[in-house]
Amino acid sequence: MLTLKQRPLLITSIILLSGLILALGGCGNKKTTPAATELAPTKTACTLLPQSDAETVLKTTVTAANAPGSSNLTCTYTSTDGKQVVSLLERVSATSGVAGLAYNQSLGNAKTVAGVEPTILYDIGDRAYFAGGLLSQLHILQGSTWLIITTNTGTDDKNLAAAKQLAGLILAKL
DSSP states (O other): OOOTTHHHHHHHHHHHHHHHHHHTTTTSOOSOOGGGGEEOOSSOHHHHSOHHHHHHHHTSOEEEOOOTTOOTTEEEEEETTSSOEEEEEEEEESSHHHHHHHHHHHHHHHHHHHSSOOEEESSSSSEEEEETTTTOEEEEEETTEEEEEEEESSSHHHHHHHHHHHHHHHHTTO
C-alpha cells in the first residue's frame, strides 16, 4: 500500500512514462524518429501550466510533483490530498510537418496504449484528440508544438473537461 506521499510520485512517473510511450510511437520499430528533430521550447511547461491554473481547474490546493530529473518540458501538479493530478508534456519540433508526424504516430497507437478508441476533437488547436481509458490524455497539435495534457480527476468525462479547460489556458500562452 502506498502512502499519500508516495502516490503523487508514482502517478507522475506513470504520466511521464505513458506520455513518452505515445510520443515515441509506441513499441514498434519505426524508421522515422520525430524526436531527433525536436527543439527546445521557448517557454517551459510550468510557464504554460502554472500552479495557479492547476488550482483553478482542480478547485483545490496543489503542489508541484515533478519527478526527480524531469526536464522543463514537463510540469505536474498533485492535489494536497493526492487524489487529483494534472500534467503537461510539451514537445516542440523543427517544423509543423515533423510535429504532425509525431502526433499521427501517437494517434495511431492511442487505442493500444489507452485501451479505448481515442476521441477526435475539432475545437482545440490545429488538431486534437483525447485518449481516455488508461491514459486520460488530451493531445493537441498547434503549429510545431505538440502538447500532452494528462488529467486524473475522476471519470473520463471529468478528465476531458479538466483537460479542455487547461488547454484553453495553455494555448492562450503559446
